[in-house]
Amino acid sequence: MRYNSEIESIGVKLPEKKLSSGEILKQIKVKKIRLELFTGIRERSICSPSENAITLAVDSISDCFKYSDLDRSDIDMLLCCSISRFGEDNKFIHEPSLSSEIAFRTGITNALNFDISNACAGMMTGLQIASEFIKNGTVKNCLVVSGEHISSICYNAIPNINSLSSPELASLTVGDAGAAVIIKESSDQKYSFESIKFSTLSKYSNLCNGKLSKKSHGAYMKTQMKKIHDISIRESIDILKKSLQESKLKIYDINYLIPHQTSKNAIHEGSKIYEKIFNDKPREVVINLKHTGNTASTTHFVALYKYLKEGRLKKEDRILLLSFASGLEIGIAIFRVNSIIERYGINN
């Protein structure tokens, strides 16, 4: 289904403090883990003591408005899509909603706001909700934001990793980040979302789970890495085919496919399978892990932002965002690059 909404601007906040894969491996008993080689992650951003999920979200919103033609008072709806709900002093916040705190701190006080939680598919879920509200005429401009302060998953995994089959191995890939995207009512149908589809395969909801840790601050996450990867790729083929068919597209029409950023090897493997199935491939499959790691619900927009800032995209390039998340959530969004490109890029 085609929507009448498009991306107006994107903002990102990456903490300045870095943690390298080398530093992580020095602390692990198992010596055979080729973390950077397999994942492509050299380093990831880590929150300083004064940063948390809320500050990441707030800072990414400030960054977003630097590129936006809109004012804070133009925002009708604000959705916070973070998995992590850590505020000051490592408190896990239940109420009030993170969205209301973020709205208060950013002066977006006229907007309908609430929190969404859908694991790493959070921001893309927010994208669909925003687009449904815009399509229904309920709102005109929606801000979708996420602040992921998830590095505790990595720190909490380190003492528990005793073998290459440890269920906490995937936790070593995560990094902190905030991302914000403004979705507006389209003025030109050419640039509106051609498709935003989601499917929840709840039978596989046990393959990755995360809870608050009772031993140390933050959370822990356990993942059946190989299984969730194989099932995600396998099950995404039908939804990909359907989305492309409905949008009257072939895979080759996609200039940039941005999958959920987990590991370089996993993305390469998935790409090869798609190439076999579709007998063709997108122009480029984006891998943006080297300096950020897996930033959970923000990965697609952190990657998109980087490509915009580096001037790698052209107007009318077609982008496909592919989401995989515990649940098991599979999501796709397809759109063309609009005039947003004029506000980013190396020369701006």
Add this chain to the structure above:
Amino acid sequence: MGSIIKQVATSNNAFSIFHSGYIQRAVVSCYACIKKAKLNLDSVQLLINTGIYKEDYICEPAVSSLIHNKLSSKFSLITTKSTNKFFSFDMSNGGVGTLQALQVLDNYISNGSISNGMVVSGDTEPIKGNSKNYNYSDGAASIILTQNSNPNNGFRHFKTYHHTIKKNNYLSNTRLTNQKLSLSIKENESFLNDCVTLAKESIDKFLLECNINLNEIDLIVSSQSPKGFISQLRENKAFENKLNKNNKGRLHTSGILFELNNAIKTKKFQTSKNILFVSVGAGITVSLALYKN
């Protein structure tokens, strides 16, 4: 605009130790809701969970997918194909999350993106005995909304009012202290009064926007939290006869659905033309909806 309520179901029985926790209660209420609606599980295309307090402090996956997985077993439905049209996620916004989730469903249904959607809500103390000031009852409730062929009835208008100046009146968070996860809820003495005052102000504004007078409202379905909210609202003569007289509930996110279920059981819902939904929560946030029968 204009989705209609197809069915509501609740679950608050104190089960055996094998059936405690929010997820199990949620599954029971969803199952009952779908069965009473004479639907199949695969007729429900979107499930939104709005419960805040759940067992074991689960962060991911979304609890809605865990609920759907257990529901699938009850319906003997194994859904493994991604071309299935089911999608789920969690939403939260304190005491108003459930009513806001109905607005989300209403948007999806009004656009024709789905035919039937379900909201499930409820709470349970995450770790029994490890909380300060957690006074909510365990319970879960579900509601199914469906497409509406009559443009003059169903949900007509939704609105949420955010009063962030009162944001510190109710704070709820969990901390790790001495290797124990402890939930702490801090509610100012003025929280209840502020909720009632702001709810009344918001109702006035909302009815003006909807171009309807309070005396045209036949029934008010309200959230149960904070404790004493419905009783205090009822002290206002204008609301007295429109609210549940026998409310003793202490439910949080599911309270409004329990109130709705009660109104349906006593036939008050069916015999009311104009129904006002009111919920309040931390923020302080007031969420309202107008429904026409």
